[in-house]
Amino acid sequence: MTTQLSVSGIELELFRYPSRQESNLQAWDAADEHLIKHLVDTEQAPTNTLIVNDNFGALTAGLLSINPDWPLTLETDAKTSLLGTTQNLSRNQLSADSLTWVNSRDELPQGIQLVLMKLPKNLNYFSHQLKRLSQVLPAGTQVFIGAKAKSINKSLLETISRNLGAASASLTWKKTRVITCITDGKPRALPTTIDWSVPEFNLKISNLSNVFAANKLDIGARIMLDNMPKGEFKSIVDLGCGNGILGLHAKQCFPDAYIHFIDDSEMAVTSAKANWALNKLDNPELVGQQATFAWDDCLTNMNEGFRPDLILCNPPFHQGEAITDHIAWQMFLDAFRRLKNGGILHVVGNRHLAYHVKLKRIFKNCTTVESNGKFVILQAQKISKKAQELEQSSATSAPHPQSALYGAAKR
Template sequence: MTTQAQLGDNTYTLERFPLDQKNRSLQAWDSGDEYLVNYVQEHYPDANSILILNDSFGALACAFNTLTVYSVNDSYIGHQATRYNLQVNELSSESLTQLNSLAALPNQVDLVILKVPRNLGYLQHQLAAISTALPADIDVIAAGKTKDIHNSTIKAFSQYIGETSTSLAVKKSRLIISKTSGLNKVAPFPVNWPLEGSEFEIQNHANVFSRDSLDIGARFFFNYLPQTSKARSIIDLGCGNGVVGLMTLKRCPKAHVTFVDESYMAVESAKLNITHNLPEQLDQCEFVQNDCLTDFQPDSVDLVLCNPPFHQAQAVTDHIAWQMFKQAKQTLKHGGELRIIGNRHLDYHEKLKRMFGNCKLLGSNKKFVVLSATKNN
């Protein structure tokens, strides 16, 4: 994997997180980062403070380390990677303030730069936050892959920030150039919708998977969730908005459920949904932002439920699923169970059989399989 990044006038060693992922062809920066750094160094040489949004692995925080930097990220892993890459490059973190995606933004900076997220709703949330936090006449410069910048992307900048233009493409990336104009627009998040087949109402923050309705994978998984009055320790791993853990808690009323996700908005959505729908069971729940189950107590839980992702940022990859399975096995008690749902084509059956020594098919349809693996050693 290439780890030497030329950003502006300097070369940095940049690593993706988690560090032990198998796909070493992926790198921790892209041409959009390069374009942003070159553009800012050329056009804003006197900037002293900068607000950075969606800096996936800290490339931009390293490049602008001499400035006062506020770095906003919805990713726990992104924050970890930023601190790590600053340390590897022997750069100070004293002038860096890391903010999660729901934190209040600073009300005065010289410049805003951001990487355009794939999720349009999350982009709208971030632009609205910029619009309400900052005064007029602050430049906002965004970068994204040319193929990912659509008319709706430009419209969002115009609607929430102000007059907007785009640059020429360089290495298949393009800049969006705008300036705050005091619009003070508010984005319509979180959103609410009824959970089909239940009395529950779901609340979702902007950057949560399947934000507006129940996704078809979770709908199928509901058919294979546990149901018992016996107290059990359960983890909803990669919990998203927490619907799997919510339905499990309803069926297992004495269980202790831990909701784990690397997205701050996901964990907060899960907490909202338990608080709103099962407030009397809130004290049976924990809500944790984490890199999968890193540092969880070994041999400590009875059941891990998981709908693993097969992408990270813009990259399609199965290393997160592998990490989830491996750490689930470590965290389960002897005789504990990992129960997952996955797309049929991802071949999780063979992965689990290799790792656990067993794997049972609980159910399937044309798109999904539900699998169970038991920790016997």
């Protein structure tokens, strides 16, 4: 894995977040380099700048390398982006004192004079971001958007022009292009939430624009809803909750349980919280808070004493444009560390991802609960090391009913 970014005289050491993850993916791409190169080539002076969708801080670190006092506001919907940027600034001895952080729903500051942006994978979210920018940027503001050349077409440029201002694309460099948009100063209304229902489970769902499966029930969640685990569970985590549908149905199945919704996307966590209230799932027989909502990197920052007895998980296998299984790895490892002894991890995934191999390696056990042509539901139970040793000892000491025959055949 390459960790050294070198472009236009700028040298940085950058890691994805968390830096210990098992991944051969680097923390930036050529579109980051192209944007930095563009600013250096045009001799852009430090000005009040907004950076949007800076995955792990390459753009932020690049600008602060040019001028450590460059005034920056960073907008992100991903907690790993915030944590990764902070990590990489520290690694490169760059101060975060001039930074202001906002998430995708916070009010943007006035006085922004320049915007640097990476094109997100979710184009509905991209349109939302453009409309959001239109509400605060005066006419004539320059917005530079970096993207792979193959992602830039007439339709994309029309989307930018319709939602923010006239746009044109540069020549290709390292298979990327920089789109320049000059804002027209006309504010656009933000999109409303996407609302739909799952009548067979008596659930209503409301999604913000950057939530996975924003306008319908995805088929992975469908098979999971039809095959919830059996048992008595009091503390349940919906890990990578998205709109929260798995946790909502878990509360229907286990009304005495407390549900914890966790996602890397702030919009996802906000949607899950809204859906909890929308479906009125609090059990009147229980006292106090029955659901918590955390914008976090998996289970990294949960209280050390937190010990759920069930974790539901539909892991993503994309991070931005990158296809990767490291997020699933981290989710499974975090689940093993956090589950109480005897607790269960209940996972759905595409069959070709072979999650059973990972789960057996971590938990030393894995059971197939259900499968169809595309998806499989797997279950792993956390068993203490002592219990595992006793189980293995029992298995090796007890004579196999075919052992004599096997021995004879072997001889």
